[in-house]
Amino acid sequence: MSKATFKPFGDDMSPITEVPRLRSRLERYSLVIVGLFISAGFLGANTLVGFDADMSTLIAVGVVFFFSLFAQTLINAHSDMQFRLAESNRVLESRVSERTLDLTRINVQLTDEIHLRQEAERLLRASESRYRTIFENAGTAIMICDHQGQVLLANSQLHDMLGYTAEELRDSNGWMAFMEVGQQARILRWSVENHATGSSPRCFESALQCKNGENKHFYVTMATILGRPEVLVSLVDISELKQAERRLFHQAFHDPLTDLPNRALFMEVLDMTLRRSRRNRECLFSVLYLDIDRFKYVNDSMGHLFGDQLLVRFANAIKTCLRDSDTVARMGGDEFAVLLDNVQGLEYTDVVVERITTMLRKPLDINGHEIFCAVSMGIMADCRAYENADDIIRDADAAMYEAKSAGGDCCKMFEKRMYRRFKRVLELETAMRKALENEEFVLHYQPIVSMKCGGVSSFEALARWQRKGFGLTPPAEFIPVAEETGLILPLGRWVLAKACEQMSLWQKTYPALADCSVCVNLSGRQFKDPDLEEHIMQVLQDTGLSPKSLKLEITENEVMHNPERAIELLGRIRKLGIKIMVDDFGTGYSSLSYLHRFPIDVLKLDRNFVDRLDTSTVPSDRKIVEAIVALAHGLNLEVVAEGVERVAQREFLAKLNCQFAQGFLYYRPMPPEMIREGYLDKSSGKILMPPNTHHPSLISHHP
Known part of the structure; x- marks a missing residue:
């Protein structure tokens, strides 16, 4: 809308709005026109009346016209x-309205803002409330510091963890004053570097x-706060975690029963000692390897809890014989190792060995039971020549096994021949495992002869190894290696199955052997195998052999390890x-109080007694044999004499009414094909070879 300019007089003023031109002019000159008409009428009237127009008339007419014009004006x-006021008012109202709209719009904008x-x-x-809540309830201690470590703000967790108030933290020399001196300079340097470079947060333990x-x-x-000279520090309490870590480390490198170092830690200490000795050849150290004799028997007879207590008492006793600088470790089971570090001479090693042996001569009191604990000990007096710790333990272990092979309760200094023997045992073990897989084992059979008629009553199955x-x-x-390594169990199962299979085949082929x-x-x-009885029944079922055609031999030592269990198990087997x-x-620790209770049928007289019957000048040797045979007859047991090789032995045993004999005087152990081809009659199945006749190709060694 255009703006109107105010003009008080004149018709050349343009109105703001459009007005019809004629109406506007009539309205603006109506009184002038009326005055002209009045004047004209007055003059015309005078003329019609006949009056002359004088000055007064003209003046009157002029006055009328003037006043008309003036009034019109x-x-x-x-x-x-x-009009102009109305127009100005309208314009003003328009402007006010526009201004009002502008103010309303501005007011709306202001309201929105x-x-x-x-x-x-x-x-x-x-x-701020959310971050304050997070700051105060983050579950971890948080503080804001300057780059010098001065605490500016801290949450309540920090006060609770450290115990300092906000004032005490602000008045301190910075939170780094509470950490170890060695870390303070490094942490301060990190703080400055983070601010200068804007690097990623630093994480560390302190x-x-x-x-x-x-x-x-x-x-x-x-972490540096961007845009501000401040550092955000968070602290997570890991004290319990560190304690758990120390416990786990202790458990990983210590025996849980005795709390001694375990094999891993001992080997680490031994390796460090060996490296130190290379740098200083004057650094002398020794290693002892100990194994408790007959510990398994204690475990089986007294229970595992008693055995554990024995191990603890034994470990404590060993520690009393050593210096604080020495190390004793449990290597596993009932084996222990001792490291005598930085000894001044081999005399100290001898002193420690003497201390241990003297200490073990005294009984250990365990729950009111006095136990004498004998050990087999291997000694490595000077270990400086070795290149690695494993070789030291290997040779110390070999010396310990040499002591155990000598009967136990003794010490053996390592010699190179022991390693050769130990190596041979390991080689035999490996070869035997392969032999079982490759079926290299075979059975030879030695007949057992009736001393009354000379006929064969049974065959003893004897394992042989046809090693490639x-x-x-x-x-x-x-056999000793098999027993030591546990291979005797699969080997024994194979022998039982193969022997039953062979006897079943012979009985089917030769009815005379029924x-x-x-x-x-x-x-x-x-004998300790819990599945023994089930395995025997399965073998008999698979081979078709009658139970009465099978005899099982077990040594008296094994029977006496756990007499009550032996009585129960043998009774069930015998019922089959x-x-x-x-x-x-006669070679073990016989117990006559148990002998009559055992469900047994036959006693086998050991070859050591039989061998001295015709060579010994000591009368008691024969008396022992007489007593054993008489005892067996008194208990209604049959007697088999092993190792009968000479006629004098046979005649002496015959006088004692010994029922059966076995030995080279009768037959040597033979493979089944030799028995079948050379000594069994194909029609009757009877043994053809008479006693005292020896086949030149038979095996000449003892079973």
Whole structure:
């Protein structure tokens, strides 16, 4: 809308709005026109009347016209003023309206800005409240510091963890004053570097001293606050975690029963000692390797809890014989190792060995039981020549096994021949495992003869190893290794199955052997096997052999390890129809109070007694044999004499009414094909070879 300019007089003033031109002019000159008409009428009237127009008339007419014109002018001026006032008012109202609209719009904008600012303030307060809540309830100690470590702000967790008030933290020399001196400079340098470079947060572990003097471990995170010369520090208390870590470390490198170092830690200490000795050849150290004799018997007879207590008491006793600088460790089971570090001479090693042996001569009191604890000890006096710790333990272990092989309760200094023997045992173990897989083991059978008629009553199955590249290996070489390594269990199971299979085949082929039986030796490991009875029944079922054609041999030592269990187990086996034989009778610790209770059928007289019958000049040797045979007859037991090789021995045993004999005087152990081809009649199945006749190709070694 255009703006109007106010003009008090004149018709050239343009109105703001459009007005019809004619109406406007009539309105503006109506009184003038009326005055002209009045004047004209007055003059015309005078003329019609006949009056002459004099000066007064003209003046009157002029006055009328003048006053008409003046009145019109005043009216026009008033009208223009009214119009202009109305127009000005309209323009003013328009401007006011526009201004009002502008003010309304501005007011709306201001209101929106106020609302936005109020919302921003509300969000800021909410954010501040949220971050304050996080800051105070983050579950970890948080503080804001300057780059010198001065605490500016801290949450309540920090006060609770360290025990310091806000004033005490602000008045201190910075939070770094509570940590170890060695860390302070490094942490301060990190803080400055982080601010200068804007690097990522630093994380580290540190111990801080609390107000009560306690040192706590914390996981610390330091991060620079962007745009501000401040550092955000968070502390997570990991004191319990560090304690658990120390416990786990202790458990990983210590025996849980005796709390001694375990094998891993001992080997680490031994390796460090060995490296130190390389730098200083004057650094002399020794290693002892100990094994408790007959500990398994104690465990089996007294229980594992008693055995554990024995190990603890033994470990404590060993520690009393050593210096603080020496190390004793439990290597596993009942084996212990001792490191005598930085000894001045080998005399100290001798002194320690003497202390241990003297101490073990005294009984250990365990729950009111006095136990004498004997050990087999291997000694490595000077270990400086070795390159690694494993070789030291290997040779110390070999010396210990040499002492155990010598009967135990003694010490052996390592010699190179022991390692060769130890190596041979390991090689034999490996070869035997492969031999079981490759079926290199075979069975030979030695007949057991009736001393009354000379006929064969049974065959004893004896394991032989047809080792590739070595020929036939005698059992004296591999049976002890098999028992030591546990291979005797699978080997014994194979022997039982193979012997029953062979006897079943012979009985089916040769009816005359229907009353013969096969004798199979049970090892101590087999006798302790919980599945022994089930395995025997399965073998008999698979081979079709009658239980009465099977005899099981077990040594008296194995029977006496746990007499009550032996009585129960042998009784169940005997009820199946299987006969039980006690092998090597008289060589172990026989108990006559138990002997009559054992469900056995046969006693086998050991070859050591038989061998001295015709060579010994001591009368008691024969008396022992007479007593054993008489005892067996008194208990209604049959007697088999082992190792009968000479006629004088046979005649002496015959006078004692010994029922059966076994030995080279009758037959040597033979493979089944040799028995079948050379000594069994194909029609009757009877043994054709008469006693005292020896086949030149038979095996000449003892079973």
